Amino acid sequence: NAGVTQTPKFRVLKTGQSMTLLCAQDMNHEYMYWYRQDPGMGLRLIHYSVGEGTTAKGEVPDGYNVSRLKKQNFLLGLESAAPSQTSVYFCASRDGVPSEQYFGPGTRLTVT
Amino acid sequence: TQLLEQSPQFLSIQEGENLTVYCNSSSVFSSLQWYRQEPGEGPVLLVTVVTGGEVKKLKRLTFQFGDARKDSSLHITAAQTGDTGLYLCAGGASGTYKYIFGTGTRLKVLA
Secondary structure (H helix, E strand, O other), rough: OOOOEEEEEEEEEEOOOOOEHHHHHHHOOOEEEEEEEEEOOOEEEEEEEOOOOOEEEEEOOOOOEEEOOOOOEEEEEOOOOOHOOOOEEEEEEEEOOOOOOEEEEEEEEEOO | OOOOOOEEEEEEEEEEOEEEEEEEEOOEEEEHHHHHHHEOOOOEEEEEOOOOOOOOEEEEEEEEOOOOOOOEEEEOOOOHHHHEEEEEEEEEEEEEEEEEOOOEEEEEOOO
């Protein structure tokens, strides 16, 4: 099993460009999450999903959109990137609460 | 908005010393988890505590959940260089599927 994978691992965008981050899990987990990690701020929840076809807002959803068309995939989109979205993005999945969250290796995004 | 404050933010100690990291909130959590994160990787779960007053031990690490389920601590006995990393607490928000993460404690253990 690969666990949770994220693509790409690194990306540099110019202000105003768009991109999609892909998260895939092969553990048949119901719940999936997107976080961003900034220095001194821990992990902040952007959006999450409790099952295929469902999404919900987290703490910092502005500027991001998500989709969960297939159970194993959770996509995070930036429609018009801003320098404030420079961060490391982590995807996670779990099969219940309060079970363990399994994290991907992260995507380092820089917006210039 | 539920917040989790961790202290200290940074900690640098010598190998063999003991240390305690704190995770505090004014909110009640249904459960609390501790994760450790290595540079360039995602966090990895260390423990989950769900009952107020619960104490769990994982080799040299001791985790405690406060009686009121608002705070937690992580105590490391005889720290080793392999304990170096970022320690994150995460509280489960009651009635939701969300976990709120703390601000993190960056630990460096010197040989």
